[in-house]
Amino acid sequence: MTSLKSSKRQVCTNCSYPQSTCLCAWVHPIDVPLNIIILQHPKEAKHAKNTVKLLALGVANITVLQGETPEDWEEFVKDVIRQPQDYSVFYPHPHSTSLESVCSQVQKAENFPVNHNVIFIDASWRKALKIWHLNPWLQLCSSWHFANPPKNQYHIRHTTQQSSLSTLESVAYVLEFTHSIDCSSLHTLFLKMQTQCFLQNK
Known part of the structure; x- marks a missing residue:
């Protein structure tokens, strides 16, 4: 593990978390049979507690596209x-x-x-709804929701929506349900991020 010196603190160059709360010991990337595509709102990308950052560490074949409108993802939209x-x-x-x-x-x-492309929207509920309405091309795809999702383990962020999952939990649930993929390493990484980075001093 190596680190670089920022103006405020040392950051691990592998996991990009502060060296004092480095998560490298729990990063074990898994190969998955689906192509995971995340449409991430730019404001969510700046949020320290976002779980897509963890997915990028824990899943080998993942694509993160930041933006909000079709113009932000022109080539991808054309493909879809x-x-x-x-x-x-x-x-x-x-x-x-x-x-x-x-x-x-x-x-x-x-x-x-195998190799099917699955799209997730990473944003607050309000911003996700806006992305949905601004991108009618998404409605050309088959659309899915969770009727009976597992209990939310995202203890460091709160939502008024019932049965809501973080993006990491949503991706893991889809992989587990559709292809019986062992996502225990993702769940462990998710737990360690919360305890190491945000709950250890509480």
Whole structure:
């Protein structure tokens, strides 16, 4: 592990967390059968507690695209419009389908084949809704929501939305449900980030 000196504190060049709370010991990247694509609101990217930063450490094949409008993701939007059947988006709305309604392995394989592209929106609920409305091309993809998600373990951020999950938890749940991927290393990294960086002095 190496570090670089900032004006305020030393930061690990591997995990990008302060050296005093380095998470490298718990970073064990996993290869996953789906292509994870995160549409991240720019303000969320600046939030110290965002979990996409952890996903980038813990998942090998992940793409993070920052922005808010179609103009921010022009080439990606063109790809989706050309082949919307190759993409699924996880965002709850009146016409989305419950992930849990896909029960059999055959159904899972049909809806989430290997190398399928799955899109998640990383933003506050209000900003995620804005992104959804500003990007009608997302509605060309199959849309999914969680009917029975696991209990939220995001203890350092609060939301008024019931049954809400962090982006990391959402990605892990999809991987676990669709392909039975062992995401224990992701959950451990998530827990250690919270205890090491934000809860240790409480």
